[in-house]
Amino acid sequence: MGREFIDLFDEWASSYDDTVSGHDVEYKEVFDQYEVILDTVALKSAGNVLEFGVGTGNLTEKLRSKGLSVFGIEPSTEMRKKTESRFPDLSLFDGDFLSFPKIDAEINTIVSTYAFHHLTDEEKDKAIELYSHLLGQNGKIVFADTAYLHDEDRQARHAKVKEQGFLNLLKDLQTEYYTTLEVLESLFAKHGFSVSFTKMNEYVWLMEAVKK
Numbered sequence: 309m310g311r312e313f314i315d316l317f318d319e320w321a322s323s324y325d326d327t328v329s330g331h332d333v334e335y336k337e338v339f340d341q342y343e344v345i346l347d348t349v350a351l352k353s354a355g356n357v358l359e360f361g362v363g364t365g366n367l368t369e370k371l372r373s374k375g376l377s378v379f380g381i382e383p384s385t386e387m388r389k390k391t392e393s394r395f396p397d398l399s400l401f402d403g404d405f406l407s408f409p410k411i412d413a414e415i416n417t418i419v420s421t422y423a424f425h426h427l428t429d430e431e432k433d434k435a436i437e438l439y440s441h442l443l444g445q446n447g448k449i450v451f452a453d454t455a456y457l458h459d460e461d462r463q464a465r466h467a468k469v470k471e472q473g474f475l476n477l478l479k480d481l482q483t484e485y486y487t488t489l490e491v492l493e494s495l496f497a498k499h500g501f502s503v504s505f506t507k508m509n510e511y512v513w514l515m516e517a518v519k520k
């Protein structure tokens with residue numbers, strides 16, 4: 309579920325790594341500190357890691373270089389091909405945040421970067437509930453994604469992006485399901501997590517949720 313943007317990612321797969329390294333002026337601020345963001349998520353991960361929306365495998369690489377066991381889930385065929393060619397031995401599955409094969413191992417950390425906004429808030433609620441059953445006590449969810457503080461912050465951001473003339477980014481921000489920290493905080497609390505947020509750049513927040 310939340311697979312309505314997959315065609316876009318099949319098309320984007322071949323140039324995605326150029327975008328994250330700042331070649332697309334509209335997305336430059338979104339991907340500012342990209343490597344640091346991925347490094348931080350990897351640093352906060354431990355044990356067996358379930359990664360959603362692996363894309364071209366950039367976070368996967370950081371997790372594996374820390375010696376962690378990664379189980380990757382990615383719905384886009386073209387993105388999966390990219391990651392498969394980088395890590396032929398990776399356990400990588402076709403799936404999404406809500407529907408994925410049963411993993412035959414205890415999961416200690418669930419991670420994702422730049423992807424959770426593909427779920428509506430209702431779907432985010434279901435996903436966090438699902439993960440609360442997958443993780444044991446002190447198990448963690450570590451996500452990094454664009455989010456707003458609250459609705460006024462969303463309006464101000466859209467106005468700024470419009471003023472900058474970044475119409476592709478504006479359409480993305482208006483059509484995908486970027487949420488607020490207020491909503492995320494209440495969803496994590498509802499499902500028994502204590503959560504903290506750290507601002508990583510103008511757009512992206514790191515969210516670290518620990519199962520109580």
Ligand SMILES: C[S@@+](CC[C@H](N)C(=O)[O-])C[C@H]1O[C@@H](n2cnc3c(N)ncnc32)[C@H](O)[C@@H]1O
Nearest residue numbers: 310317361362363384387404405421422423426
């Ligand atoms: C912007 S890319 C991020 C890739 C990578 N995590 C990174 O940080 O560079 C978003 C990824 O999420 C995937 N995606 C889209 N919808 C998804 C869903 N419902 N569940 C899981 N992944 C999804 C896309 O196919 C794409 O690979």
